[in-house]
Amino acid sequence: MHVNNLTYLSATKLRAQLGRGELKPTELIEATLAQIEKHNPQINAVVTVNERALDAAKHLEKRRASDENAGLLFGLPVGIKDVTPVAGLRTTFGSPMFADHVPHADALIVRRLRQAGAIIIGKTNTPEFAAGGTTWNDVFGVTRNPWNARLTPGGSTGGGAAGLATGMMALAEGTDLGGSLRIPASFCGLVGLRPSAGLVPTFPSPFLWDVFSVSGPMARTAEDVALMLQVIAGPGNESPIHQPVRGRDFVQAVKNANIKGLKVAYCRDIAGIGIDENIERVCRDSAFEMVQAGAELEEINLNLEFMRKPFLAFRGYWFVAHLHDYLHRVDDFGVNVRNNILHGLKVTPEDLGQAEKARTRLWHIFQDLFKKYDLLLTPCMAVPPFPVEQNYPETIAGKKMDTYIDWLAPTFVLSMTTLPVACAPAGLDANGLPVGMQIVGPQLGEEAVLAFAKVLQQASDIGLPQPE
DSSP states (O other): OOTTOGGGSOHHHHHHHHHHTSSOHHHHHHHHHHHHHHHHHHHOOEEEEOTTHHHHHHHHHHHHHHOOOOOTTTTOEEEEETTSOBTTBOOOTTOGGGTTOOOSSOOHHHHHHHHTTOEEEEEEOOSGGGOSSSOEETTTEEOOBTTBTTBOOOSSSHHHHHHHHTTSOSEEEEEESSSTTTHHHHHHTOEEEEOOTTTSOOOSOSOTTOOSSEEEEEESSHHHHHHHHHHHOSOOTTOSOOOOOTTOOHHHHHHTOOOTTOEEEEOSOTTSSOOOHHHHHHHHHHHHHTTTTTOEEEEOOOOOGGGHHHHHHHHHHHHHHHTGGGGGGGGGSOHHHHHHHHHHHHOOHHHHHHHHHHHHHHHHHHHHHHHHOSEEEEESOSSOOOBTTOSSOSEETTEEOSSTTGGGHHHHHHHTTTSOEEEEEEEEOTTSOEEEEEEEOOTTOHHHHHHHHHHHHHHHOOOOOOOO
8 A cells, every 4th residue: 555645645634634624635646647648558447637726725725824714625636537527627428429528517416516625636437428337438438447457447426436436536436327436446446436326416417306316426536526515415406306414414424434233234235136256255354353342243135136227228218318319329339328219219108107116115115224234234345347448248156147238237226226335445355456336325324324434444454456
């Protein structure tokens, strides 16, 4: 671990140093830009650097001299996924169709980050319109995993994950439809949170009533995720979907993390697709180690395989709704987006009706589950990171997949609950690669999920990669 490099310190520790005046925003931004210059040519995490980042840091320093009320994220460099608009900064959505697009206004989440004193360091790589569990596109190419540059970092917030793991940013913003904040967190040894639908409003969006894709935080530690969530959570007049935040203190909840007496369930294969035994062993050991921290753990059988087909219907519907203005240009999209749109155009009202019925069943299952348990643990990924040249793995535990998207099922079946789900490092596999554990909480349970993530991460203590 790079203990001597300040860009690898947690955002929480960096914020404390900035607050005490031991570190200046300009010093941190200069160090961060140096990390980008050092590692980005190989990793390709940051696709557009904010050339005004240092000016923003200087402005913060001047403002701080006359105003002691520095924001919660004062001076911290944040990477913004290249599907989220940043005013004046090239935002391509990973699509050649928008290769030269420069937004005129910040997304709501970016405004909140800036208001809290964060500095936008740049845009992070994503597959086209965030369609995929790997990170590559025809505008910027592939992003590589810092633990092994021959492998994928996962996706679709893969640029943010790879940037965090190499000190190119202190915090990363991302989105999660089928696992896009959790998959790269698992593959890169980080903490990612899919918040409850509506907790972090997504605006602008052509699909404002969307509860499938959410915006959220990723960071090197659970405390850092809580720090960022404290800033970005809360109702916004622009969005019709809300979750309450009054009186909720995510930062304090994680700081005071205590899992003693918690009743926790562990499920080895939640989507019924099989799992690499090496990965399952790491997760099982990590889960049962929580007993040493005071948790009560019970292994359960919970097969949510019935949600795989409904998710495909919802995903197709999502792409048609999200990209409705461009349906006449479907052939101009890359293969993943194009196939999702074409699938969505074949989804019938009966398909959606069946999917909604299945989602209602899923909700009742979790309502019953959380009457008995406080949290649910399950492996995030069924497969280890695979070569960047592959769009998806061909097999899971030696078994050929039914569809190309099956390998994402452990995350996407949980997306359909709209409940808070985090991914935290559970350990390293036999090849020295990170393995992530999903932590599912009840409605409005972000505090408990992140507190548990902190304890789990501290027990695994996998550190950070050392890319060449």
